[in-house]
Amino acid sequence: MVVVREGGCVRVDAAEDFRQFVAARQRALLRTGWLLTGTWHGAEDLVQAALLRSWPHWSRVGGGADGEAYVRRVMINQALSWRRRRWNNEVPTEEMPERASPTSDGDVALVLLTAIRQLPARQRAVVVLRYFDDLTEAQTAAILRCSVGTVKSQTSKAMTSLRSNPALDATDLLGSTR
Amino acid sequence: MSSDLQALLDEAVPEPPVYLDPAQVLSRARRRSAANNSLAGLLALVAVLGVGASIVMPNNSDEARYANPAAGVHGEAVTRRDLVEESMRGSDQPIALPTEVPAGYSLVFAPGNFMPPPGRTAIDVCTLPLDADPVGTCVGTRDAERPRFSTTTGDGKWQVIVQAVSAPYSPDDLEPWEELRYTTDLASIRWLDERLTKEEPWWQDIRLMIGIAAALMLALMARRHFGER
16 A cells, blocks of 8 residues: 655555556466456457556555455456356367376476366466465355355365366375365 | 566566656546546536436426316316215216317326326216217216226225226227226325326436436446556
8 A cells, every 4th residue: 555645634546556466466366367358469468458447446455465466356257257258168279178187297287287278267266266366265155255164065066066177186186076 | 486476577578678767657547537536526426417407397187187187178177186076976977078089199197106107098977978988977976887097995995996998098999908906095195186188298208318427427427437456
């Protein structure tokens, strides 16, 4: 929160606060957006859309953790909305999905990212928020506007789905299913 | 497990190749916000005007039908109250009532606060032609053969039975499809003269739709205004 002193008055400079927030947090937001949308184009659109929609409320939510949580909530809502509209689901690519068994961490990461992108939108959001943005279940529930129990169940379903991928199940990454 | 997954994801997600210029983002956000505010202002104006219009539009039932209580169906300056009071006095004089109603018109006679719904016509006995109904004297006929329209209860109160028929009215085709009963005294009955009315004006229904649309618009704007809470 940027506080400006003018004479005897103290006011919050929302614009400067917003600018600083964008500069400081855009990397993290873009990476989250990339996980949610699957492309950098999509991530850029998503983050920009979320920031534009957040600005009118910035003086209320402020910067810091509250502001970031607010922007993330808008991002998730926007991503789910786009997903529902299905106008950006198909991305032309020259590369076929990697299907070979992973032999290195890089391969596992690739398989993991592919598997995450194939999750239903809400489960994907839970995985991204919980395991990439490192939010607690309560914070995730607040952003998704659902109960902690729902977050737990969505997480469980997502993990089960990820474990169904033999390449991921072979690793100890997702914990044991047995 | 969680930390392993987190570390792997952190490693797997590449660095963004794009950079958002904070000043540009802020500038775009401000422009968009200003445009939204203008639009919101316009919508609010439309919504307020819609709600206002739906409130202040004259009610056809009240204003148009009963604006001239002294005018009879055929221009007779005889009020229903006169007719009823005359009957109450036991007059043997037949009451001249209209026997036909032009097609497309309906007779409206609604005592008390009973308001026939749009498209319906409330008719009491007094609107019946004498030769169409044996209880055509309309009041004081307690044990008439067909006491379906109006009778006294003997205690000074009136039991008024209002039957609604669909317009256009025809003495040969009087099939009541709705009946409302209530008891009241003569003074409290707002006797309203029958008068010819045509079909309901179009804005009777439009008014309701405008109100609903305006309310929805206001709700939508409120949601946008308060944002993603």
